[in-house]
Amino acid sequence: MYDIIIKNGQVIDGSGAKAFAADVAIKDGKIAKIGSLGSESAEKVIDAAGKYVTPGFIDMHCHADLTAMLCPDMEGLLGQGITTGFTGHCGMTMAPAGRYFIGMLEDVKAFEEIMPLMTYGKGPGSYPAADTETLRKAFKKRFGVDMDWTTFGDFRERLRRDGLGINMYMEVGHAEIRMDAMGFDYKRFATQEEIDVMKKHVIEAMESGATGLSFGLDYAPGMFASFDELCQLAECLKPYNGILAAHTRSRGKDPNTGEDAHPIDGMKELMEIGLKHGLHVHISHIQPGFSAVPFDQKMLDASAEKSLEIINEYRAKGLHVTWDVLVPEYIPWFFFPDLAGIVKYYVACCGGKKAFAEKLKSPAYQFEIAEAIKNNKNPSFGRFNENYPILRCKNKSYEGKTIKEIADEMGKEPVYAMFEILLQDMDTRYKQNRLGSGKHTNVYNQAEEACMGLDNCGYDYDFEGELPDMPVDYSTPTSYCGMITFIEKRKDFPFEETIRKMTGNAAVALGVKDRGFIREGLVADVLVLDKDNLRSNEDFTDPRHKPDGVDIVIVNGKLAVENGVHTHVRAGKIAHGLEMK
């Protein structure tokens, strides 16, 4: 007697091998048998006729640890078939929460309570920070959640206690470690004493089950670290076989040399650390190593190919190096479907949309904002682009047109046309460009070894993030359907190859032996996909929608999604290193 039998499906095992007809039996959280199970019985029999049975998707660039205590059910990730996240990237984690805490992604919203204009006026590279005690109160007020952890171990235990919808391999982030050691005085190299404090944190995290350590070398405070600091911290991973992952340095000045940073040098910096200390290093959301200015697709593709060549040269020297690439259609986490989000800073200065609408009637105020936008001095996070189309507005004649087109009709400059649109409807929705557009290359996601990441947090469908009367700041469509959008856009590739990049390849890159494939004896993270009816349902006015066609999601042998409906079992586990204990 099995727990679950999935009958009559086409099995895609995650290795890239061709789909084959077989039944799959699950017992005690494992894949117990694959084959013809006609006469066998199970507590639950699922008919997958005409459908595919695949491993659960592994999101290799997942920031769900940052929302795990807010949305432990992780509906948005499970709903698109993600059963496992490799998390804690880019130096950004919720632990340790030492003397000071720097806000990174979703947690930044808690800072709106204590330093609103800072959070509306700063983007990547410079995040709001506060003493942790003050933040704890703000976090409680904003989210109703106690930040009751200090160490990485506390945080991991908290997640285990609350339960989680997906499995998580979680790194500890350099940023919070550095904040505890250096406080606000972080725009410099650390002293040896401070590095010693950081080392203690890394060791505590590794002892408590971290999978590795992550650097975010384009972001404060990690970007100010010396090569020596990075090496000393990396060295702490060795006894634990920990992974060293990095958002590698790609812009600004390298503080070690004082020279302009180039993406390929950033990758080399990480690989040199890996070579020096004999570590597995992982390049997060890999980018083209050389810039192609002015933009030229062929040059950009050549740049990616050359970067892979250089990575292979390091492999030849004995380095264990892996990388992930973001799904090319991804949308970064800052996402304002409200057109007013482009001027969020000014809306915040006015105290909300209503007051902003009043003030915007003044030509002098319009001039002030327009000049800031034109001179690249708009302190808001959102960027103005005249090619953004309007999706929803009280003035229906604007819908479907770009700001530029509307501006031409009005005989106004695009920025002033935007003001006019906002004056007619402060809740106008628009579509942001995808970040990747313009600098994306398919070289990476088509590479044999590619594994995919979303670079988003995990949410539940009813999670509301924004303050009243402020531009709505939802998580992006990628948080709900990025993997399915990726599949949709790869219709010309063998389905088995696409699935492999989202499953088996990820497990291999991570070094996980017990999941990522449909094989007897492995953990039962299993999907039933109705390929003919897969639809991402990507919605730019309100992204909180489930894709179609992800019929069954099984996590550790338990049904997490049944016929597209969430069961809220929280069957995920938090890894200890690379093991699930």
Ligand SMILES: [Zn+2]
């Ligand atoms: Zn990053």
